[in-house]
Amino acid sequence: MKEPKYIPQPIDTSDIELPEELNPLLEAMAKNVHEVWAQTRIAQGWQYGPERNDAEKRHPMLIPYEDLPEEEKVYDRNTSVETLKLILKLGFIIDKR
Known part of the structure; x- marks a missing residue:
């Protein structure tokens, strides 16, 4: 039986620019992505x-x-960037309290 061909269809976030004030959040998320990955491994x-x-x-x-x-940090940052851009694209507001 042949596996169906999977074609990824991520939501296009190329029109979203992250505000500079999200940079600390972006870096914290990137670090956490690595920490979760390492903990799992x-x-x-x-x-x-x-x-x-x-x-x-x-x-x-x-x-x-x-x-x-x-270059490894960039990989983790890119994951975080795309997640944050998707959150904004879907209409959510990121607000630090």
Whole structure:
């Protein structure tokens, strides 16, 4: 039986620009994305290793967010940017109390 072809259809958020005052939230979200990912990996038995090795469950990014290479932080930030842009696109207001 052939699997149906999946075609992702994310909501287009290219018309949304994040206000600069959301930058601290963006960075906090990016850090939390990494923390949740790392916590899940560690719970699955993964450990830090200088090179990724799926068979031995070792990963070089099992380190604190602050110690990540910039390109890895960008990956986590992009996830957060798109989430925040979607929230705004759907009409929600982000307000710090």
